[in-house]
Amino acid sequence: MSISISELALGNGVLSLPVSGQEIAGREGSSCEDSSLLFESMAEDLQNQGYSIKPAALPLALSIQLQAHLQAMQAAQFSQAGIGRGDELTVSQFVRKDEICWINGESEAGRAWLAWAEQLRQFLNRQLYLGLFSFESHFAHYRPGDFYKRHVDAFKGEANRVLSMVTYLNPGWTQDDAGELVLYQNDHDQQGIKVTPLLGTIALFLSEDFPHEVLPALRDRYSIAGWFRVNASINGRVDPPR
Numbered sequence: 001m002s003i004s005i006s007e008l009a010l011g012n013g014v015l016s017l018p019v020s021g022q023e024i025a026g027r028e029g030s031s032c033e034d035s036s037l038l039f040e041s042m043a044e045d046l047q048n049q050g051y052s053i054k055p056a057a058l059p060l061a062l063s064i065q066l067q068a069h070l071q072a073m074q075a076a077q078f079s080q081a082g083i084g085r086g087d088e089l090t091v092s093q094f095v096r097k098d099e100i101c102w103i104n105g106e107s108e109a110g111r112a113w114l115a116w117a118e119q120l121r122q123f124l125n126r127q128l129y130l131g132l133f134s135f136e137s138h139f140a141h142y143r144p145g146d147f148y149k150r151h152v153d154a155f156k157g158e159a160n161r162v163l164s165m166v167t168y169l170n171p172g173w174t175q176d177d178a179g180e181l182v183l184y185q186n187d188h189d190q191q192g193i194k195v196t197p198l199l200g201t202i203a204l205f206l207s208e209d210f211p212h213e214v215l216p217a218l219r220d221r222y223s224i225a226g227w228f229r230v231n232a233s234i235n236g237r238v239d240p241p242r
């Protein structure tokens with residue numbers, strides 16, 4: 001089923017975007033303001049299994065706003081993704097091929113996204129006592145054939161990334177387009193759980209515990225990768241987000 005949402009007013013712009021049944025499934029009666037049922041279910045999943053995969057999780061209006069923002073962004077705003085942080089940042093085309101753009105709240109869409117992530121952060125802190133202190137996130141663009149090899153987002157011991165959240169922004173994505181996220185339950189798991197990167201789907205998982213990879217896609221693939229962090233401050237100096 002394909003429904004066309006035409007002339008949907010978004011800020012100053014007007015957008016026409018085909019959105020499928022799967023992308024709006026289960027949204028009846030839900031409002032953008034009240035994500036508490038979803039957040040509750042995510043918290044429950046995290047508590048029971050350490051990860052949560054939710055189709056149609058991001059509020060539809062926010063999904064469309066972010067997708068429209070991505071379409072308007074210039075290619076020059078993206079840069080080749082690296083591995084590691086600060087001085088240890090290296091770029092390896094053998095490990096990952098995506099291009100990224102950090103979200104700092106400079107755009108309306110970026111601010112709306114950060115506000116939504118902040119609501120989730122506060123909810124999870126109240127519910128699970130995770131002590132999540134901050135959130136950092138970037139848009140990622142994988143061109144056809146691009147990949148990100150199996151990795152973990154944080155290493156035990158030096159952890160400040162506690163919880164990873166990947167949000168997908170691809171309308172009309174089908175299994176034929178490939179490009180799945182594969183989430184492995186532990187270091188020995190070779191099968192994993194495949195997540196289709198369809199608009200609105202969110203994958204949440206404990207950053208240290210779940211190796212994962214991005215398989216090559218046949219289409220351009222867009223996502224937001226984000227991390228909730230604990231404060232790794234030293235000598236009273238608050239650890240900067242990046």
Ligand code: OGA
Pocket residue numbers: 140148153166180181212213214223225
């Ligand atoms: C990452 C990552 C997964 C995805 O950026 O660390 O694992 O599906 N991304 O985009």
Ligand code: MN
Pocket residue numbers: 151152153212
């Ligand atoms: Mn990752």
